[in-house]
Amino acid sequence: MRGTxxxxxxxxxxxxxxxxxGEPFVPSGETAVPYGQxxxxxxxxPSRLREGGxxxxxxxxxxxxxxxARQCRAxxxxxxxxxxxWLLAGMLLVMLKLDAAAQTIHLPPVTRTRLANGIRxxxxxxxxxxxxxxxxxxxxxxxxxxxxxxxxxALMVDLLKRGTETRSATQIAEAIxxxxxxxxxxxxxxxxxxxxxxxxxNTDDGLDLLAEILRHPTFPAAELERERALELASLQTIGxxxxxxxxxxxxxxxxxxxxxxxxxxxxxxxxINRDDILAVYHAGISPDRMTIVAVGDFRSADMTARLQAKxxxxxxxxxxxxxxxxxxxxxxxxxxxxxxxxxQTQVRLARTAFARNSPDYFPSELADTxxxxxxxxxxxxxxxxxxxxxxxxxxxxxxxxxxxxxxVDSFTxxxxxxxxxxxxxxxxxxTAQQGVTEAEYHKAQGYLAGQFAIQLQTxxxxxxxxxxxxxxxxxxxxVETYLPRLRAVALPDVNRIAKRYFEPNGLSTILVGPASxxxxxxxxxxxxxxxPVTDVAK
Amino acid sequence: xxxxxxxxxxQAQQKLDVSRLQLKNGLTILALEDHTVPTVAxxxxxxxxxxxxxxxxxxxxxxxxxxxxxxxxxxKPKVFDQEIEAGGGSSNAFTTSDSTEYNEEFSSGTLxxxxxxxxxxxxxxxxxxxxIEQERGIVSEERRVNFDNSVEGSMTERLWNSAFxxxxxxxxxxxxxxxxxxxxxxxxxxYFKTFYAPNNAVVAVVGDFHTADLFKRMxxxxxxxxxxxxxxxxxxxxxxxxGERRIEYHRxxxxxxVRIGYKSISFKDPLDPALDVLSAILATGESSRLYHxxxxxxxxxxxxxxxxxxxxxxxxxxxxxxxxxxxxxxDCEQAIYAVLDDIKLxxxxxxxxxxxxxxxxxxxxxxxxxxxxxxxxLAENDAFWGDWKHIYTILxxxxxxxxxxxxxxxxxxxxPLNRTVVTLVPEKEPQ
Numbered sequence: 020m021r022g023t024x025x026x027x028x029x030x031x032x033x034x035x036x037x038x039x040x041g042e043p044f045v046p047s048g049e050t051a052v053p054y055g056q057x058x059x060x061x062x063x064x065p066s067r068l069r070e071g072g073x074x075x076x077x078x079x080x081x082x083x084x085x086x087x088a089r090q091c092r093a094x095x096x097x098x099x100x101x102x103x104x105w106l107l108a109g110m111l112l113v114m115l116k117l118d119a120a121a122q123t124i125h126l127p128p129v130t131r132t133r134l135a136n137g138i139r140x141x142x143x144x145x146x147x148x149x150x151x152x153x154x155x156x157x158x159x160x161x162x163x164x165x166x167x168x169x170x171x172x173a174l175m176v177d178l179l180k181r182g183t184e185t186r187s188a189t190q191i192a193e194a195i196x197x198x199x200x201x202x203x204x205x206x207x208x209x210x211x212x213x214x215x216x217x218x219x220x221n222t223d224d225g226l227d228l229l230a231e232i233l234r235h236p237t238f239p240a241a242e243l244e245r246e247r248a249l250e251l252a253s254l255q256t257i258g259x260x261x262x263x264x265x266x267x268x269x270x271x272x273x274x275x276x277x278x279x280x281x282x283x284x285x286x287x288x289x290x291i292n293r294d295d296i297l298a299v300y301h302a303g304i305s306p307d308r309m310t311i312v313a314v315g316d317f318r319s320a321d322m323t324a325r326l327q328a329k330x331x332x333x334x335x336x337x338x339x340x341x342x343x344x345x346x347x348x349x350x351x352x353x354x355x356x357x358x359x360x361x362x363q364t365q366v367r368l369a370r371t372a373f374a375r376n377s378p379d380y381f382p383s384e385l386a387d388t389x390x391x392x393x394x395x396x397x398x399x400x401x402x403x404x405x406x407x408x409x410x411x412x413x414x415x416x417x418x419x420x421x422x423x424x425x426x427v428d429s430f431t432x433x434x435x436x437x438x439x440x441x442x443x444x445x446x447x448x449x450t451a452q453q454g455v456t457e458a459e460y461h462k463a464q465g466y467l468a469g470q471f472a473i474q475l476q477t478x479x480x481x482x483x484x485x486x487x488x489x490x491x492x493x494x495x496x497x498v499e500t501y502l503p504r505l506r507a508v509a510l511p512d513v514n515r516i517a518k519r520y521f522e523p524n525g526l527s528t529i530l531v532g533p534a535s536x537x538x539x540x541x542x543x544x545x546x547x548x549x550x551p552v553t554d555v556a557k
Numbered sequence: 558x559x560x561x562x563x564x565x566x567x568q569a570q571q572k573l574d575v576s577r578l579q580l581k582n583g584l585t586i587l588a589l590e591d592h593t594v595p596t597v598a599x600x601x602x603x604x605x606x607x608x609x610x611x612x613x614x615x616x617x618x619x620x621x622x623x624x625x626x627x628x629x630x631x632x633k634p635k636v637f638d639q640e641i642e643a644g645g646g647s648s649n650a651f652t653t654s655d656s657t658e659y660n661e662e663f664s665s666g667t668l669x670x671x672x673x674x675x676x677x678x679x680x681x682x683x684x685x686x687x688x689i690e691q692e693r694g695i696v697s698e699e700r701r702v703n704f705d706n707s708v709e710g711s712m713t714e715r716l717w718n719s720a721f722x723x724x725x726x727x728x729x730x731x732x733x734x735x736x737x738x739x740x741x742x743x744x745x746x747x748y749f750k751t752f753y754a755p756n757n758a759v760v761a762v763v764g765d766f767h768t769a770d771l772f773k774r775m776x777x778x779x780x781x782x783x784x785x786x787x788x789x790x791x792x793x794x795x796x797x798x799x800g801e802r803r804i805e806y807h808r809x810x811x812x813x814x815v816r817i818g819y820k821s822i823s824f825k826d827p828l829d830p831a832l833d834v835l836s837a838i839l840a841t842g843e844s845s846r847l848y849h850x851x852x853x854x855x856x857x858x859x860x861x862x863x864x865x866x867x868x869x870x871x872x873x874x875x876x877x878x879x880x881x882x883x884x885x886x887x888d889c890e891q892a893i894y895a896v897l898d899d900i901k902l903x904x905x906x907x908x909x910x911x912x913x914x915x916x917x918x919x920x921x922x923x924x925x926x927x928x929x930x931x932x933x934x935l936a937e938n939d940a941f942w943g944d945w946k947h948i949y950t951i952l953x954x955x956x957x958x959x960x961x962x963x964x965x966x967x968x969x970x971x972x973p974l975n976r977t978v979v980t981l982v983p984e985k986e987p988q
Contacts, residue, residue: 147593148926150919180843189844189853196842197908199915218919245856252859252881256811259708360809360987363701393647394626394638404635407694410702430702462643469645469664473596477926 124472126498129485130319134331137307141485142322143314145478150200151219151315152478153229154486157211159303159340162278170283171295172303174246176204176211178296179304181242184235188242194228202228208279209343209420210490211303216479219316222325230329233304238296247288254285258552261531264356265365265428267555269529272352273369273424279346284556307335310489314482346371346422352527353545357534358552364436364532365428368443370525372425375418375491381504382512383416383520388463389455389513390414390447390521391427395462401446402429408439416520420491425520433532437540444523451521454514463513468502575935575945576768580776582784583756587935587945588771589763591928596646597764598662599671600932602940604759605752606655607730608791608869614744616696616732619652621748623692625659626650630681632674634688640670652730655869656940662929665765669774676778679755684746693737700731708810712877712979716816719804720873720977723794754785761936761945764928793870802977810983812859813886817893818873820975821866824941830954831966832865832874837913838905838963839863839896840876844912846900847876851892857884861893869941873977874970886980897971904964917955 130142145152161172180195180202181188195202200217202225213233215225257263267282274280311330313322348371373379391398391414398412412429427447431439474480475498488497530537534549541547578586607618626648628634641648646663661671704710714729721727731737762771798820822828840847840863851858859881866872878889924930939945 148922150922150926189849192843192849192853193912196844197912197915199912199917199919216919216923218922245853248856248881249852249859252812252879256859256879259810261706262702361706363698363706393642395635395642400635403695404691407691408698410695410699431698432701462639465645466642467645469596470647472594472664473645473647473662476594476596476928 124475124498124502126481128319129495130323131495132323134306134327136331136333136335137309138326138330138333139310139489140323140326141310141312141489142319142326143312143481143485144317144319145314145481146316148478149219149316150478151215151217151222151225151313151317152482153215153226154312154482155213155229155233156310156312156486156490157304158209158308158490160209160211161206161281162208162343163299163302163340164281165295165298167287168291168295169281169287170250171291172206172211172299173283174243174250174288174291175238175296175299175303176206176213177246178238178242179204179213179232179236181246182237182239183231184237185231188239191228191232194224198225198228200225204232206303214482222315222317222322226325226329230333234330234333236300238293238300240293243291243293243296247291250283250288251285254283254288254556257556258358261358261361261363261365262430264358264552264555265367265529265531268354268356268531268550269367269369269426269527272354272527272529273349273371274346274422275349277346277422278343279419279422282556286557301336302340305335306330306333308339310486312482312486312489314478314485343421345374346419349527351525351545352529353547354527354529355534355537355541355547355549356529356531356552356555357549358531359533359535361433361532363430363432364439364530364537365430366436366439366443367529368427368447368523368526369424369529370520370527372416372423372520373418374420374422377418379516379519380416380418382508382516383418384467384505385460385463385508386455386513386516386521387414387416387425388467389459390450390517392463393466397446397450397459398427398429398443402439402442406438406442408435408442412443427526433536436530436532436537437544440528440544444526447521447523447526450517451523452518454517455510457510460510460513464505467505471501576772577939577945578772578775580755580780582780582782583754584779584782585759585939586772586775587759587761587939588766588768589761589931589935590766590768591763591931592765594928595665595765596662596928597665597668597671597762597766598660598928598932599668599675600661600761600763600929600936601659601675602759602936603657603659603753604757604940605657605788606653607728607732608654608725609752609788610725610728610732613736614732614740614748615728615736616700616730617736617740617744617748618657619730619732620689620692620696620737620740621745622650622652622657622659623696624684624688624745625678625682627688627691628683629674629678630683631677634683637674637678640674641667644670646671654726654730656937658933658937660929660933662764662927668766668771672774672778675760676775676782679753679758679779680782682749682753684742684749686742689740689742689745693740696731696737697734700734700737704729704731705734708808708814708981709877711808712806712814712816712981715804715806716818716875716977716979717873719802719979720798720818720820721795723796724870725791726868726870726872750785751788755779755782756784757788759936759940761932761939763932763935791870795871798975798977800974804977804979805982806979807982807984809985809987810981812880813884813889813983814877814879814981815886815890815893816979817876817890818866818977819875819970819972820871821874821970822871823869824867824872825869826867826871828962828966828969829865829867830951831958831962832867832970833917834910834913834955834958835900835905835963835966836863836865836874837916838900838909841913841916846896846909847878847893850896851878851889852881855892857881857888857892861889886982890978890980897967900964900967901971905960907960910958910960910963914955914958918952921952921955 127144132140164171180191198217198221202215205212213229215229217225271280271282311326390396402408402412409429409431414427416425417423576588605618610617626637641661641663644663644667646661646667648661650659704714718727839845847861851861858878861878864875866875876893880889924934934948935945938947
């Protein structure tokens with residue numbers, strides 16, 4: 020949505036409660052900015068997320084680009100400009116080199132240091148554009164919300180920008196906007212995040228702002244009320260967006276009994292008071308749990324010194340958060356959310372899968388690509404291309420610290436709800452029972468290798484990858500060894516994953532649409548629990 | 558600031574090493590080598606969109622975009638995507654009221670087969686009943702998900718439906734459902750012949766290749782595609798509006814909302830850069846005029862946005878707001894007008910103008926980070942302005958915008974007689 024000037028709250032760096040938990044849906048009004056990977060295996064090049072057109076992933080197509088002239092026309096104009104000499108200079112440098120024959124990726128040098136107060140600093144020079152990207156992660160995140168106060172951490176990270184010891188909310192907003200680019204905060208289940216994307220000449224001002232909002236916020240009571248009202252409006256309108264409803268219900272059902280399954284409701288949002296905000300601030304924002312990644316058009320030594328100057332004298336106060344308990348398996352759930360006015364059914368199929376550090380991760384990238392990634396996957400081929408049942412269908416594994424999900428998502432007109440379910444389950448059963456072909460296996464290898472390199476072109480993507488590696492404890496040579504690891508996955512490994520996760524009988528099903536017109540199609544598909552859409556997030 | 562920026566633009570113009578080749582059949586090819594990453598971005602703009610449609614075939618441009626991926630004389634259906642994805646790449650496309658754009662990015666080793674497939678589909682796309690029926694179903698689902706089942710999408714569609722009475726901008730690029738269902742194969746064939754000729758297209762290739770080699774191959778693969786007749790011009794028969802139009806839209810929804818559109822200008826109008834600056838002052842960031850007033854101060858809206866939607870022919874300058882709490886669409890609407898009236902009366906500050914320019918500059922520069930981003934910019938600028946070098950003029954145009962021009966633009970565009978307003982009336986039950 021490059022062309023539309025949204026004055027609503029700027030997207031948080033991690034589109035909270037959107038990606039990662041097995042629901043590749045982006046709630047309306049929020050834009051998923053790639054930030055780390057939250058463990059989700061992403062097959063889709065950024066372009067598919069941005070533009071509409073042929074988009075396959077339902078969530079993305081739903082949000083991003085009704086292929087109207089408005090956004091795209093604007094795109095043409097607003098992204099055009101004069102190039103500076105920097106572009107040329109940058110082109111002479113070999114930034115990211117993929118040696119196709121040797122199948123290796125070389126990143127520019129990365130400098131890793133640790134400040135005396137525990138902050139990890141990871142710095143990479145990137146000279147292709149005169150910009151700087153900073154990503155800060157604090158481990159902890161929304162799972163530390165107090166009981167009955169789900170949403171407190173999300174409110175807290177928004178409130179970081181609404182008042183400090185020296186500046187009011189209005190002054191902070193003015194300072195951020197004047198810099199151009201963005202200075203932002205966010206949170207997900209396991210992380211609080213902050214970051215900036217600016218022209219490199221504004222680095223100092225940007226870092227000053229970041230340090231100030233993270234270290235000296237005041238959480239004014241009036242600002243909490245403003246923020247609460249916005250959050251309530253967002254929860255109140257969830258029922259207007261069937262895709263958002265499906266994602267919300269899926270997360271709660273599939274992570275039932277686990278912190279990942281706690282989602283804010285109108286009631287929990289009403290219950291949060293200023294003491295809760297202060298409590299989650301002290302629990303969540305602390306230098307001993309902090310990693311800073313900076314990628315941009317600077318000298319590494321200089322950037323490290325600047326970060327030392329802004330954050331080096333910050334002393335830790337909080338105790339380390341307890342580890343996240345493992346995600347428990349849940350019984351098969353079948354939920355039909357009744358939205359009487361819908362003319363289309365949103366469909367989600369899901370099961371509990373694995374955590375980010377699982378040995379299943381790499382073989383699953385390949386298996387998932389073959390089943391439901393790109394335009395040539397089995398699901399797209401059968402359900403979209405051969406049967407015209409949908410505009411978008413895709414599968415994904417989301418692998419978080421303590422567990423994850425496997426999810427398929429799609430949508431179809433009401434009348435073909437059962438046809439879509441049967442076609443999808445049929446493809447999955449065949450894949451689970453018969454495995455994949457040699458040709459599919461090789462195509463997926465080539466696809467993932469190429470996409471990995473293409474997606475690492477921007478400083479934002481590089482910073483996200485470095486941040487994600489640090490967060491999940493992946494080795495420092497993860498990028499360099501990605502292709503060999505992928506190649507090391509043998510065809511039987513892929514088939515083992517297919518058998519384990521694609522077998523349709525263990526899948527939970529979430530449907531959102533008019534129950535009166537869908538129920539009759541569900542004979543023999545198991546007992547569905549019907550819920551009114553108006554109850555979601557109450 | 559101003560002088561420095563102008564110098565930057567001039568300097569860059571000498572340095573960006575784009576080669577341009579026009580084949581005898583009229584196809585324009587732009588090439589920019591960049592060996593940083595071993596990938597190639599291939600980007601095509603066809604100068605056709607929903608503004609070239611007529612009632613009865615609304616949505617054809619976009620339906621056709623889908624049909625472009627389903628096989629051609631030499632390549633069977635599905636082969637296009639299979640070749641590109643096996644080469645580590647991906648492809649996509651989108652359609653607007655003014656253009657249809659295709660993009661691929663893939664490992665450099667895949668370039669030759671992509672060129673062959675692209676030439677073949679421009680020369681001899683497979684247009685048969687199976688192709689059109691397949692995409693008709695898919696596009697119907699696309700319409701349901703993005704418009705019929707989306708409060709935002711359906712409100713936006715209604716705004717344009719109501720603001721225009723004669724110009725094709727009155728229908729959305731997705732087209733009306735019954736037209737999508739009714740478009741015939743003969744319509745698609747005529748459309749291909751008229752609008753997908755090489756003289757109606759610009760291709761930009763950016764990345765890891767050698768220009769001489771690229772031009773040699775493209776001349777070999779594309780030269781025998783026949784030139785087509787010039788597409789018929791679009792008549793802009795839109796009469797002056799001369800009075801506000803108000804539309805109520807009843808549907809199940811939780812909160813009231815409003816869309817406002819003022820008849821505006823073409824993006825070629827000299828006032829256009831000032832409207833981009835104005836749009837940023839109004840609604841980019843939390844310090845913007847509208848956010849600060851409606852969301853922060855008065856707390857009557859949960860969100861508010863503004864957008865300069867100028868097009869080839871005059872488009873709209875639009876606003877959207879969603880109410881919060883017990884506030885109404887009318888509250889939002891009046892608060893927006895108060896902000897606009899203030900700017901018309903008192904103007905904007907120098908600092909606001911500079912702030913807007915800072916954000917625009919960052920956005921412009923960010924567009925160049927990837928091969929695909931650059932390919933899109935080159936192709937679009939050549940297609941719309943006749944010369945890819947137009948990219949050099951954008952930042953200088955922004956930098957020349959003054960506070961006085963912004964006020965003048967506000968006075969010219971925000972005329973209540975040229976206004977269309979769509980108010981969402983939330984209902985409990987489907988209507």
